[in-house]
Amino acid sequence: NEYLRNFLEEKDIYYAPHGFSESVHSLVHNNSQSFYFEQDVGYIGNHSKYKQDFLMQLVERNQDINLRICGANWHANIEGTLLEEKYDPTPRSGLSYSSFIQKSKINIALHFGEGPNGWADQVSTRTFEIPACGGFMLHVDNDEVRDFYSVGDEIDVFTNPEQLCERIGFYLENEKTRIEMSMSAHRRANGAYSYSEIAGRINDFIFKKPVER
Template sequence: MSALGHTVLYLGPKSGTCLDRANALRRIGCLVEHIDLRELLPSTVWVDRWTWRVGGHWFEPLLQRALPAQLQQRRFDLCHVDGGEWVTPAVIRLLRRFAGRVINYNIDDPTGPRDGARFAAYRKAVPHYDLVAVVREENRPELEALGARRVRRVYRSADEVSHAPRTLTTVEHLTWRSEVLFLGSWFPERGPFLRELIGWGVPLTIRGPNWHKAPEWAELKAHWAGGSIGGDDYARAIQCARVNLGLLSLQNRDQHTTRSLEIPSLGGLLCAQRTAEHQALYAEGEEALYWGDAEECAAACQQALNDENRRARIARAGHDRFLRNDHRNEVVMRSLMHEAEACA
């Protein structure tokens, strides 16, 4: 499928990596109509809480009424569903009135244990998509067991624009400078790990939401520099950190995360948990630093901070390897367009 001129109905949040992927489709020549399904549902927080606890299929009647009103008589070559926690089989049947093919891309773990009932509707809808794309090898057999017609496993990707290195001023360097940065949300296993790093003397900065929930908050609070950041500030924080930590979500069966691509894309030094996928992405000690526990992580950070030439050399090599690997949004979106064309 040549992307140029193809019309795509894109369903997903108008923020974060989802917005990046929609914009990547635009950059490769697609005409994109982007609708956030959450905006078609009541604004109350109880919609999200109900989705996580019981399932998004409860909101099917609302979407069946709202989508035709939004789309009217328009016709699209492809419908790309990003995530899909509210998209049921009936909603997919509705979408086929407007699009020739309906595919799904999900960077979460929709068949895993972490997210409760959030993806209950997704799991029921899997057999009705022409193509489902996921970022974990474990998802492939699980989706096939659910009746998926065609499953594509991809690595996550960084964005050619959002995660391109910025030219920074001296003031920006001073504002965003940190020695060792963890940029991400609180999860229960992360608090003890970061507390242990602090105990080993790592000069740590934490940015991200919900850290006040950590039982270790009393020890972490002095290292917390604020909540969620995005856009240019996200890029500045990574570029101005001498070392960037890559932590995984154990319940989410991660072997790499979006940070694994975004940090090297921005020219930052990645210091991440040692996994088979991380080792496939970057050579250990040459293009990234890896560790197996907090003590080894602390030692890797200290060695990098004590040898600026080595630190900068590994960061540059990691950036160059990222470019060669080509795990970028435009590449992934183009490949999914081609695979969707091959679907019978």
């Protein structure tokens, strides 16, 4: 929350609201394992109306898009729509989750949308897990995600379905750029956003900083 963030920044502890587990969110595949991409665009996350509306508009703009959606509560909500054939009911957790991310050429990072009080997530665990797994990330644009990654060098962003569709087309055509950016984001995440890294910084503050009296 905002109080915790302000407190940690005041104490010179780098703040990240989420992170990832190095034992799970990592590079599952490498060249020696005959690595290949299984889908052009992937999304993993529980259903929400905001996500459905956003992805529906994306598919309406490009019905042939090789998109695969995984997560809970999708099927009942998208039955009979253009998204139905894009849904994969396979459970994705642990290394299966990490593998799916790495085998998607592009990973979309969308969040729940606005809650009853008008508040909405700007980042989530997905913001940090996708780069940790070596996936290329297109993230919904906001000030907070720009605090954690360099847009255009490590990740890219979008504000609406039309822009998302355009960015997907660009990065599918520019594989070298996409892969270089995903590896840069992977290095960034591993150097700063793992739970062990975050816990280490807090531990150093508690046990190595002089006590204030």
